[in-house]
Amino acid sequence: MTKILVVDDEESIRNLMQMNLELDGHSTLMAEDGLTALEIFKEESPDIVLLDVRMPGMEGTEVLSRMKALNADAEIIIVTGHGDMDLAVECLRKEASNFLTKPVSEELLSLSVKRAEEKLALKHKLKQYTRNLETLVREANLELERAYQFRENIIENSPDAIVCIRKGGEIIIWNSASEKLIGYTKQEVVGKMNIVEVYPPGVAKQIMKYLRSDDFGGPGTLQKIEVLVVHKSGKEIPVYISAALLYEEGKEAGSVGIFTDLREKKKLEKQLLRSEKLSSLGKLSAGIAHEINQPLTGVLTFAHLLAKKFKDDEQTRKDLDIIVRETTRIRGIVQGILDFAREMPMQKKPWRIETVVEQTLQIVVNQQRFFGIELVRDYDPDVPDVVVDANLMEQVFMNVILNALDAMSGSGTLTVRVKRNDDMCDVSFEDTGCGMPDEIQDKIFDPFFTTKDSTEGMGMGLGLAVSYGIIKNHNGDIAVTSQVGKGTTFTIRLPLDNT
Numbered sequence: 001m002t003k004i005l006v007v008d009d010e011e012s013i014r015n016l017m018q019m020n021l022e023l024d025g026h027s028t029l030m031a032e033d034g035l036t037a038l039e040i041f042k043e044e045s046p047d048i049v050l051l052d053v054r055m056p057g058m059e060g061t062e063v064l065s066r067m068k069a070l071n072a073d074a075e076i077i078i079v080t081g082h083g084d085m086d087l088a089v090e091c092l093r094k095e096a097s098n099f100l101t102k103p104v105s106e107e108l109l110s111l112s113v114k115r116a117e118e119k120l121a122l123k124h125k126l127k128q129y130t131r132n133l134e135t136l137v138r139e140a141n142l143e144l145e146r147a148y149q150f151r152e153n154i155i156e157n158s159p160d161a162i163v164c165i166r167k168g169g170e171i172i173i174w175n176s177a178s179e180k181l182i183g184y185t186k187q188e189v190v191g192k193m194n195i196v197e198v199y200p201p202g203v204a205k206q207i208m209k210y211l212r213s214d215d216f217g218g219p220g221t222l223q224k225i226e227v228l229v230v231h232k233s234g235k236e237i238p239v240y241i242s243a244a245l246l247y248e249e250g251k252e253a254g255s256v257g258i259f260t261d262l263r264e265k266k267k268l269e270k271q272l273l274r275s276e277k278l279s280s281l282g283k284l285s286a287g288i289a290h291e292i293n294q295p296l297t298g299v300l301t302f303a304h305l306l307a308k309k310f311k312d313d314e315q316t317r318k319d320l321d322i323i324v325r326e327t328t329r330i331r332g333i334v335q336g337i338l339d340f341a342r343e344m345p346m347q348k349k350p351w352r353i354e355t356v357v358e359q360t361l362q363i364v365v366n367q368q369r370f371f372g373i374e375l376v377r378d379y380d381p382d383v384p385d386v387v388v389d390a391n392l393m394e395q396v397f398m399n400v401i402l403n404a405l406d407a408m409s410g411s412g413t414l415t416v417r418v419k420r421n422d423d424m425c426d427v428s429f430e431d432t433g434c435g436m437p438d439e440i441q442d443k444i445f446d447p448f449f450t451t452k453d454s455t456e457g458m459g460m461g462l463g464l465a466v467s468y469g470i471i472k473n474h475n476g477d478i479a480v481t482s483q484v485g486k487g488t489t490f491t492i493r494l495p496l497d498n499t
Contacts, residue, residue, distance in 0.1 A: 033056060125158075163175075168194075244256055351387075413431070416430075
């Protein structure tokens with residue numbers, strides 16, 4: 001039975017969480033403030049902590065730091081009613097397991113606790129492995145079969161990359177997760193590569209220095225630090241590394257390192273920052289747009305009146321026509337900003353998602369820009385209905401399709417796929433256009449970022465930013481993969497139980 005400590009200064013929230021957790025079969029402990037929580041944490045050593053941030057006395061971030069100092073393996077889930085982005089990033093950097101915003105649904109609470117339990121189980125397995133690995137090296141020549149089974153059952157099934165080296169740097173163990181993370185196969189690495197080739201220049205030497213110092217867990221141990229490893233392709237990947245020296249008959253024989261991929265965590269931090277940026281820019285843009293709209297209307301009205309008054313003066317009328325045209329273009333830009341900032345209530349109901357896709361395609365397939373484009377449909381008939389606002393979803397699909405058409409410039413193939421992916425529905429649009437470099441992919445969902453010509457009001461950089469917000473409001477996700485010269489794929493993921 002998992003022991004869970006709930007820390008919140010609101011009694012009603014504590015009671016509600018206690019009821020839901022105990023219905024799931026967990027044992028619960030309650031604390032109304034940070035000091036009480038720390039005392040209970042020291043005495044009871046709970047497996048998981050649900051920790052509020054804003055509390056009288058000691059703030060939740062301080063409680064988080066102290067609990068991690070007492071037990072670095074504790075799974076601490078931050079629960080707060082304050083959606084502050086800096087706070088979220090701070091908690092994640094202090095090793096919070098998750099960050100939940102109140103009110104927390106029963107389903108989300110259960111899922112978060114379940115994932116925390118899975119992490120605890122994994123940590124226990126990895127600790128057990130580290131304790132046994134020194135024995136494995138010492139007995140390897142006598143128990144080759146046992147070593148093989150050990151590696152297959154524990155090392156090979158680990159979701160984290162595990163690398164073992166002899167003194168001097170020769171790699172002797174390289175599990176499947178290492179292959180996936182760094183790109184080299186066992187055949188390319190074991191007995192052939194030195195560990196220095198896995199890191200950027202100088203990093204391997206620095207890690208060994210840390211392992212022998214007193215500052216990172218004591219001599220022979222390296223607690224979790226962030227470093228870069230180098231993929232076979234040459235791309236640098238951020239990871240956490242934990243390491244230990246291995247000894248044989250009292251002498252240093254090698255070391256073991258465990259690498260945790262940080263790309264998903266970095267992606268989450270980037271999404272949190274983007275969401276906050278969207279929210280802030282939306283509020284700012286709405287205020288500015290409203291202030292601009294009124295004088296624009298006046299300029300446009302009087303320009304029309306003057307055009308009528310000077311209809312016989314050709315040069316003046318031409319000048320006024322320019323004013324009308326450019327003012328109209330500005331008004332279109334302002335309207336786009338207002339659309340970006342506006343939060344409209346969604347009208348969601350169950351839809352066959354391919355029906356929504358087809359409704360969108362019908363709008364564009366007969367347009368001139370679609371001529372020369374081959375359309376390929378791949379719809380999975382077994383995908384159940386998805387609860388969405390069809391009008392908003394058409395807006396998302398239209399933005400993606402038009403971007404694809406622009407990328408192909410009148411020649412290529414657009415492949416539209418709808419398929420089930422566990423409890424999600426994936427809608428993907430794959431084009432054979434010009435593709436995008438990595439630095440562009442990192443920015444395309446940012447508001448006002450565009451690679452298009454802004455002439456005549458085009459390319460304001462709001463289409464994908466608005467689409468991103470719509471998908472997030474449907475509890476979904478949108479991602480892009482692209483290669484320069486080979487094309488781009490946008491994948492929109494929507495939950496099948498989105499009510």
